[in-house]
Amino acid sequence: MVETAEQYIARILENVGDRDPHAVLASTPQTLRRLVAGKPTSKLTWTARAGQWSVVQILAHLADAEIVSAWRLRSILAVDAVPLQAFDQDIWSSAFKYEDADPDESLDTFDINRRATLSLLRRVDPARLEHAGQHQERGRESITHLVRLYAGHDLNHLKQIQALLAEAD
Secondary structure, eight states: OOHHHHHHHHHHHHHTTTOOOOHHHHHHHHHHHHHHHHHHHHHHSOSTTOOOOHHHHHHHHHHHHHHHHHHHHOOOSSEEEEEEEEEEEEEEHHHGGGGGGGHHHHHHHHHHHHHHHHHHHHHOOOGGGGGGEEEEETTEEEHHHHHHHHHHHHHHHHHHHHHHHHHHH
């Protein structure tokens, strides 16, 4: 069964609960590094079944998703009600050969972009934080909503990575 946009949003936001989304976003790069530190390539490329992403693929996805989120947030902060294009993560994974990505490069890309985004959110005129964009598939999304959504996205993939690494043992 294909998940609707509403189901996806609810599932991802459920991961955040009452946590501070900014704290989640700030802690994710270090948590990722801690989870994969010293792990052999065989564990980082392992999957339990066909079609499931490996840790290497998840890290590559997170790096690309962070670039997308950085662009979306900047677009919204600059121009209220800006249209936001969707992307198909599975097409990106295939086209960009996530399975061949270097996990350290993915982590570095994720980390530097995340730090830049958090810095921007701290320094931007607070009135701009009230802006929203119009996502192609999910509709109107405010900065506050997107920050919570991205925190939930992080937590979703952190759980996946933890499960993969535990299963690979």
